[in-house]
Amino acid sequence: MDGVINMAKKIRYIKGMGVTHIDTRQEIHKIDRYKNIEHYKDIIYQCGKCGTCRTVYQDADWAKVCPSGEFRKFESYYLGGKNLLIWGLTSGKLNWTDNLANIFYHCSVCMACVQQCQVPELHSFSGEWLMAMREEAVKQGYGPMPEQRLYTKHTMEEKNPYMEKHDDRLNWLPSHIKQTADAKLAYFVGCTSSYREKNVAVATVEILNSLKVDFRIHDNEACCGSPVYMTGQTEKAKILAETNVNNFKNAGIEKIVTSCAGCYRTWKDIYPNKFGLEHGIEVKHLPEFLLGKLKNGELNFTKEFNMKITYHDPCHIGRHMGIYEAPRDVLSNIPGIEMLEMPRNRSNAWCCGSGGGVRSAFKDMSAFAANERIEEAKETAAEAIVTCCPFCLNQFKNNIKDNEIQAIDLSEIVKKVI
Numbered sequence: 001m002d003g004v005i006n007m008a009k010k011i012r013y014i015k016g017m018g019v020t021h022i023d024t025r026q027e028i029h030k031i032d033r034y035k036n037i038e039h040y041k042d043i044i045y046q047c048g049k050c051g052t053c054r055t056v057y058q059d060a061d062w063a064k065v066c067p068s069g070e071f072r073k074f075e076s077y078y079l080g081g082k083n084l085l086i087w088g089l090t091s092g093k094l095n096w097t098d099n100l101a102n103i104f105y106h107c108s109v110c111m112a113c114v115q116q117c118q119v120p121e122l123h124s125f126s127g128e129w130l131m132a133m134r135e136e137a138v139k140q141g142y143g144p145m146p147e148q149r150l151y152t153k154h155t156m157e158e159k160n161p162y163m164e165k166h167d168d169r170l171n172w173l174p175s176h177i178k179q180t181a182d183a184k185l186a187y188f189v190g191c192t193s194s195y196r197e198k199n200v201a202v203a204t205v206e207i208l209n210s211l212k213v214d215f216r217i218h219d220n221e222a223c224c225g226s227p228v229y230m231t232g233q234t235e236k237a238k239i240l241a242e243t244n245v246n247n248f249k250n251a252g253i254e255k256i257v258t259s260c261a262g263c264y265r266t267w268k269d270i271y272p273n274k275f276g277l278e279h280g281i282e283v284k285h286l287p288e289f290l291l292g293k294l295k296n297g298e299l300n301f302t303k304e305f306n307m308k309i310t311y312h313d314p315c316h317i318g319r320h321m322g323i324y325e326a327p328r329d330v331l332s333n334i335p336g337i338e339m340l341e342m343p344r345n346r347s348n349a350w351c352c353g354s355g356g357g358v359r360s361a362f363k364d365m366s367a368f369a370a371n372e373r374i375e376e377a378k379e380t381a382a383e384a385i386v387t388c389c390p391f392c393l394n395q396f397k398n399n400i401k402d403n404e405i406q407a408i409d410l411s412e413i414v415k416k417v418i
Helices: 002-009 067-072 079-090 098-105 112-116 120-139 146-158 191-195 198-210 234-250 261-274 286-295 325-332 363-378 390-399 410-417
Strands: 185-188 255-258 282-285 307-311 337-339 384-387 406-409
Touching: 067 363, 079 098, 079 120, 098 120, 112 120, 146 234, 185 198, 191 198, 191 390, 198 406, 198 410, 234 261, 255 261, 255 286, 261 282, 261 390, 282 286, 286 325, 286 410, 307 325, 325 337, 325 410, 363 384, 363 390, 384 390, 384 410, 390 406, 406 410
Parallel strands: 185 255, 255 282, 307 337, 307 384, 384 406
Antiparallel strands: none
């Protein structure tokens, strides 16, 4: 046991991400993030097609990690195969086709493969060129997929990808919720909580009211742009980002709390580091915010929540942003909760299958990934799978059969125990 504890203490993550750092005798040469595919073409040659990207490296019984590869069962759908296709394209040996673009979109960009690769440069940067290939597909006219074009068109017109009216975005907001008109802190609700998992939005604002937090919701909040950006449509996503940044800055907002993993990652990482929008607004994911309140004594759990639960790590706050412990710390402090970990957890977590535009364009693969995770959760004997991403939550709810296990958001639990 001591050896395990000591090993855990040695874990280091790549700055700004939740992918573990690999130590090598030679320093990894600097490779910038968020560049075009030409920037990465030389480093891709280091891929040895060893297949390590397919399974959890030396952990969790070498369990499978790639929803795309495991569903299609063909080399092209794993990272090693994609690397070979990129090599073919960048060396002029292959040309873009609809089928080739389809392969690169047949991926949730969960970065589980990136975590497993043991070649330092590939381990650190494979996620960058998977996204760069989508941008290139758009430039070449082969992307995004038809379903993604449809929701993008609606997003640019109505500020959400759900074919809903922008004017209905706040229909979920209870009349008794108190907001402070000039508050410096805003709750960024996000599209999924606004239109599909409204219970997450309601729970969040009720928690903020219970904690007597001065906050407000911007009347003209727009989609953060994540669904558009993740399909390679960078310029359109940047327009959405600029709209949000301008609106929030002009309103004098200095801090954002969001209950959506995708919104959190987009505001905190993509806006400044990809789009160059140095907005200066502090961004907190709800579990981080709650943990801070818990540590300074402002949050107390006065009731029990008697349930066996297992926690699912959303990719957008996990491997993309490095938030693994805050949700667990909040949940473990709630009286009555028994935490049961799935074999694949934290940086090795299996993706729910809803991100990267997959759920809209490849519903069969998306459902396959969700069912794989649901079965893993059931095997822990947990009564509920808990997450802190409304997109993951909605994915599980849509795929759980016969109430075999519950799907609950962390915010819903906290609301019941304060």
